[in-house]
Amino acid sequence: MPELPEVETVRRGLEPVLAGARLRRAVTRRSDLRFPLPVRFAERLTGRRISSLSRRGKYILAPLDGGETLIMHLGMSGRFEIAGPGAPQRPGAFVRAQPPDPRHAHVFFETDGGARVTFYDPRRFGYMDLASSAGLDDHPWLEGLGPEPLGADFHAGYLADAFAARRQAIKTVMLDQRIVAGLGNIYVCEALFRAKLSPSRAAGAVSRRRLAGLVEGVRAVLAEAIEAGGSTLRDYATADGALGYFQHSFAVYGRQGEPCLRPGCAGRIGRTVQGGRSTFACGVCQR
DNA sequence: CCCACGACCTGTGGGC
DNA sequence: TGCCCACAGGTCGTGG
Numbered sequence: 455m456p457e458l459p460e461v462e463t464v465r466r467g468l469e470p471v472l473a474g475a476r477l478r479r480a481v482t483r484r485s486d487l488r489f490p491l492p493v494r495f496a497e498r499l500t501g502r503r504i505s506s507l508s509r510r511g512k513y514i515l516a517p518l519d520g521g522e523t524l525i526m527h528l529g530m531s532g533r534f535e536i537a538g539p540g541a542p543q544r545p546g547a548f549v550r551a552q553p554p555d556p557r558h559a560h561v562f563f564e565t566d567g568g569a570r571v572t573f574y575d576p577r578r579f580g581y582m583d584l585a586s587s588a589g590l591d592d593h594p595w596l597e598g599l600g601p602e603p604l605g606a607d608f609h610a611g612y613l614a615d616a617f618a619a620r621r622q623a624i625k626t627v628m629l630d631q632r633i634v635a636g637l638g639n640i641y642v643c644e645a646l647f648r649a650k651l652s653p654s655r656a657a658g659a660v661s662r663r664r665l666a667g668l669v670e671g672v673r674a675v676l677a678e679a680i681e682a683g684g685s686t687l688r689d690y691a692t693a694d695g696a697l698g699y700f701q702h703s704f705a706v707y708g709r710q711g712e713p714c715l716r717p718g719c720a721g722r723i724g725r726t727v728q729g730g731r732s733t734f735a736c737g738v739c740q741r
Numbered sequence: 742c743c744c745a746c747g748a749c750c751t752g753t754g755g756g757c
Numbered sequence: 758t759g760c761c762c763a764c765a766g767g768t769c770g771t772g773g
Binding site: 531684 | 764765766767768769
């Protein structure tokens with residue numbers, strides 16, 4: 455589910471409640487999510503202080519004062535909810551998500567500030583681990599990740615090297631977290647549209663100039679989506695219960711059969727399948 | 742190494 | 758209304 459803008463929105467929502475807080479209690483309601491939770495998970499968290507909350511790709515990272523870092527991934531349907539102090543003070547001030555199903559409340563944390571942060575995940579594709587902060591870059595989930603798309607290491611020259619000799623479709627390659635960390639199906643489709651690039655074009659055959667346009671498309675769409683609080687399709691909600699609204703700004707995602715929004719383009723948006731996933735694009739202006 | 746595909750799990754929306 | 762199937766924001770493992 456959540457791609458970089460949604461994960462970043464969740465991180466920002468959790469930050470005021472968790473960063474600097476000490477965990478009074480941690481509870482697991484089952485022993486596994488996508489993978490087994492780490493051994494003695496609750497005990498290793500209890501009493502620890504979270505020094506900060508950061509994000510790497512689609513992972514949320516919470517370094518603890520005991521030398522370990524909590525690593526969390528939301529999978530497709532993972533969601534956090536804050537209750538108690540730090541929870542939204544003005545219900546109704548924004549469009550609120552449906553309350554999460556308590557059957558899928560798999561993990562929760564209680565802070566010394568009295569807040570309870572609950573992780574819900576109906577599909578259980580989410581996962582968590584605790585690992586040494588010192589060797590965090592070598593953690594198997596993190597070590598192979600490509601650059602942050604909003605960071606300085608993501609540029610046309612980097613992409614040209616990363617794509618060299620790859621004949622795979624550029625859409626598929628952009629979803630590879632080893633190439634760039636944090637993009638998913640929605641924002642790759644949207645970025646390719648902004649760059650006027652066909653999703654089926656071989657990655658290694660795209661000119662440097664057009665790669666520069668793709669970099670700009672990626673940066674712009676991610677920045678706008680973060681600004682909008684992410685996208686809510688089904689179960690995504692920010693940690694304070696609000697819905698993201700960037701879905702109203704999609705140019706191609708989910709718009710099959712509808713007219714292309716590019717000024718002067720008479721095309722319609724089509725849907726194809728690449729690597730088993732839906733791709734949305736305009737066949738007229740995306741080449 | 743590259744690449745396509747199925748698997749994981751539950752819920753929902755659309756078509757009939 | 759009700760049922761069934763297709764499909765969903767991600768990632769991993771397998772097999773060619």
